[in-house]
Amino acid sequence: MKRLGSKDVRHHSQDRPKRFGPAFSRVVSAGCTIAIVIMITIFGSCSKTGRDSRSDTRPPILFFAIDGLEWNVVKPLLEKGKLPTIAGLMERGVFGYLESMIPTYSAVIWTSIATGKVPAKHGIKHFVYEVGKAKDGSKEFRYYTSGHRKTKALWNILSDHDQVVHCVGWWMTFPAEQINGVMVSQTNTTAALKKPQRALWKGLLLKGVEGQVHPAERQNRVMDILEDVDDSLDQITEDIFGRPPHPLTEFSRMMWDQTLWAFRADATYVRAARDILETGEPFDLFSIYVGGPDVAGHRFWRYAYPSEFDNPPDEDQIENFGEVINDHYIYVDRIIGEFMELAPDDATVIIASDHGMHSINNERVFRHTDNMIETNSAHHLDAPPGVFIAAGTGIQKPTETTPIDNLDLPTMNTVGGVMDILPTMLVLRDIPIGEDMDGTPMRGTIDLDLIKNTGIRYIPTHDTPEWLAGRHKRIREAVDQTERLEQLRSLGYIK
Numbered sequence: 001m002k003r004l005g006s007k008d009v010r011h012h013s014q015d016r017p018k019r020f021g022p023a024f025s026r027v028v029s030a031g032c033t034i035a036i037v038i039m040i041t042i043f044g045s046c047s048k049t050g051r052d053s054r055s056d057t058r059p060p061i062l063f064f065a066i067d068g069l070e071w072n073v074v075k076p077l078l079e080k081g082k083l084p085t086i087a088g089l090m091e092r093g094v095f096g097y098l099e100s101m102i103p104t105y106s107a108v109i110w111t112s113i114a115t116g117k118v119p120a121k122h123g124i125k126h127f128v129y130e131v132g133k134a135k136d137g138s139k140e141f142r143y144y145t146s147g148h149r150k151t152k153a154l155w156n157i158l159s160d161h162d163q164v165v166h167c168v169g170w171w172m173t174f175p176a177e178q179i180n181g182v183m184v185s186q187t188n189t190t191a192a193l194k195k196p197q198r199a200l201w202k203g204l205l206l207k208g209v210e211g212q213v214h215p216a217e218r219q220n221r222v223m224d225i226l227e228d229v230d231d232s233l234d235q236i237t238e239d240i241f242g243r244p245p246h247p248l249t250e251f252s253r254m255m256w257d258q259t260l261w262a263f264r265a266d267a268t269y270v271r272a273a274r275d276i277l278e279t280g281e282p283f284d285l286f287s288i289y290v291g292g293p294d295v296a297g298h299r300f301w302r303y304a305y306p307s308e309f310d311n312p313p314d315e316d317q318i319e320n321f322g323e324v325i326n327d328h329y330i331y332v333d334r335i336i337g338e339f340m341e342l343a344p345d346d347a348t349v350i351i352a353s354d355h356g357m358h359s360i361n362n363e364r365v366f367r368h369t370d371n372m373i374e375t376n377s378a379h380h381l382d383a384p385p386g387v388f389i390a391a392g393t394g395i396q397k398p399t400e401t402t403p404i405d406n407l408d409l410p411t412m413n414t415v416g417g418v419m420d421i422l423p424t425m426l427v428l429r430d431i432p433i434g435e436d437m438d439g440t441p442m443r444g445t446i447d448l449d450l451i452k453n454t455g456i457r458y459i460p461t462h463d464t465p466e467w468l469a470g471r472h473k474r475i476r477e478a479v480d481q482t483e484r485l486e487q488l489r490s491l492g493y494i495k
């Protein structure tokens with residue numbers, strides 16, 4: 001791993017943008033394309049589910065859902081030319097801050113992103129919900145499942161419009177739903193809650209559990225990929241991060257071990273996703289969730305930005321891990337580039353993070369005996385804004401090109417909020433927006449030519465009475481399935 005030079009050490013608190021208004025307010029900078037007037041044409045109720053012929057000719061969307069991507073990390077990497085794919089997208093498209101929301105729990109926000117709705121409407125209010133008390137009086141929790149979601153997500157809506165949608169690694173997608181495409185779940189296990197150190201770890205695929213992949217006949221193929229990643233994980237991480245040049249301290253070892261599972265999950269989902277794209281079969285929306293930047297940020301901020309801390313790691317450990325966050329961003333950039341190569345040239349590419357990150361626990365002495373919250377050196381509980389970058393068909397082109405190495409983060413535009421992503425993608429896919437959604441399409445992002453004939457279409461809701469009725473049954477089934485998962489674990493079938 002490369003040594004972190006002193007010039008790389010930045011005080012992020014000084015670079016942070018001004019706080020934005022209330023979490024759900026629409027803040028669009030006056031600096032961005034003031035002259036835009038989008039005619040919102042309400043075409044009234046449109047309940048048809050058949051494929052809209054106009055969609056047939058539209059290039060697909062590649063949607064990269066990157067947890068915790070932070071502009072303050074992106075900027076210096078752009079300046080050094082380390083993120084060529086992201087730089088290319090920014091040069092020909094739209095970018096800015098994406099307003100986050102509170103609580104900044106990944107399970108909650110990513111469901112708001114997928115539904116365009118507030119947690120009270122989509123039903124995923126935390127990672128877990130309480131189910132009662134154990135014999136010793138302690139509270140018992142279970143993970144929410146895909147069955148707990150009370151409203152359609154982007155993969156349901158596109159499927160119901162006969163569009164082909166692939167969804168890989170998203171939060172709260174186990175058990176996998178029947179969609180018009182491939183779904184590879186992120187599977188969270190209730191049993192993991194019994195180990196406090198693992199309580200909020202992101203999920204992965206589990207060996208020996210059905211229902212993690214749709215269509216079901218594809219599951220074995222995906223599990224083979226997981227096996228392969230397990231066999232080659234050391235090589236995978238060495239390719240991304242290099243090899244630590246110095247022996248690890250106990251604390252550094254703990255940080256690495258607590259991050260490795262996220263890299264394992266990302267590598268598995270990336271390979272499963274590439275496997276889908278490599279078929280070359282047409283699709284309308286492809287989405288992949290990558291969790292590593294968030295986890296690496298939580299664990300290694302103090303190594304990357306030691307001057308922000310009263311008790312920085314020693315030089316050896318900084319040489320070991322000072323570049324972990326940067327290296328993972330560079331890996332994400334490479335993956336985005338590779339996937340774009342596998343998609344049509346005119347595809348729409350969207351990158352979004354649910355929130356940014358910044359340092360915490362700046363005065364603490366970090367010890368391996370601390371609890372996990374105290375060992376984190378970055379967090380996002382105050383909802384720092386995330387990253388939004390889009391380019392390609394349907395996205396506005398920049399009127400003037402801002403040199404990438406001249407980005408002024410404190411004055412950069414906010415292009416929308418997390419709940420605006422789904423309405424924006426529905427416009428791009430020529431599907432009406434639900435009036436019951438809390439987000440609105442990002443007007444400074446969408447190319448007006450795309451909607452000049454149709455305007456933006458709305459329907460009261462995508463949640464038909466039949467769909468909602470089927471949902472009650474599904475909640476039961478999904479919960480039953482997690483109970484079964486617990487049994488399997490207790491029997492030693494799942495490690």
Ligand SMILES: [Zn+2]
Nearest residue numbers: 068294295298
């Ligand atoms: Zn996080």
